[in-house]
Amino acid sequence: MIKINKERLVMQSVQGKIHSPTVNSPYRVDRNGQGRILPATGGITYNVKLGDSCMNLVGDHIEPGVSIKNENTQENNALMMLSCIGNEAVVISGNAKDARGIVTGMHSGIDHVLIYFNDEDMNKMAIGDTILVKAFGQGLKIEGFEDVTCMNLDPNLFEKIDLKIDQNGTLEVPIVAEIPAYLMGSGIGSSTAFMGDYDIMTGDKEANKTFGIDKLKFGDLVLLRDCDNTNGRQYLKGAVSIGVVIHSDCVLSGHGPGVTVIMSSKTTKIKGIFNDKANIGHYLGID
The missing domain is CATH 2.102.30.10 (tm1086 (SG structure) domain)
Structure with missing residues (x-):
């Protein structure tokens, strides 16, 4: 049986808001040196989901589901560092308040935490809604596997x-x-x-x-x-x-x-x- 230190780990709240897609230059220069205009990171991505192919989409760095970020840099660092894949996420403002989701990843550069929600709940959400993550998992160790x-x-x-x-x-x-x-x-x-x-x-x-x-x-x-x-x-x-x-x-x-x-x-x-x-x-x- 594989044993872990689950009972010693600490669960804390971190949170962010659904972060709008942003644009500096409209063009993304591809591997062939051509400028492409494409959807990319942020917002609520309705038709790209966990379990879907991540290849051949007409987009760049597409994040499935809901992308959140905290406007305060240090607080966002905590959101990025403490959030773990599989954590429970709870909507705490807006029309989808109390909806539950699951963290599916953390995306560097844009510094988003990505969250799965079902379609019904996503359709009630809006950019700026606040989502709390029950951060739990950093410090996880497997007994007998110090390496x-x-x-x-x-x-x-x-x-x-x-x-x-x-x-x-x-x-x-x-x-x-x-x-x-x-x-x-x-x-x-x-x-x-x-x-x-x-x-x-x-x-x-x-x-x-x-x-x-x-x-x-x-x-x-x-x-x-x-x-x-x-x-x-x-x-x-x-x-x-x-x-x-x-x-x-x-x-x-x-x-x-x-x-x-x-x-x-x-x-x-x-x-x-x-x-x-x-x-x-x-x-x-x-x-």
């Missing part, structure tokens, strides 16, 4: 993922794809992986097919080979990280589907087991 750093993951969701320990004492994690370190792009070198995400680069179509990137869905669990996220994001031979796909493919060079890391090891204490149902929507019963 594995957990982050950004609600312990209740951790317990729903079909994790196993093999005969060699390696943690087996269900995944839909394994991504080599050389395909990890925007966000590499960040000082911490305990908030936000970094991108799988998708400029090489053959690599997209070879590694199953072209089939990725929002919420999929992926293994990042030779990627160390224990203290910032870096290449390290033999390191293994597990992450969740949180935003869509992108048209920009060095970008692609965003991955929020949920565990990492500098050693080979984590092993991926391919499973086409390895998606947080499946484990949360909302796929």
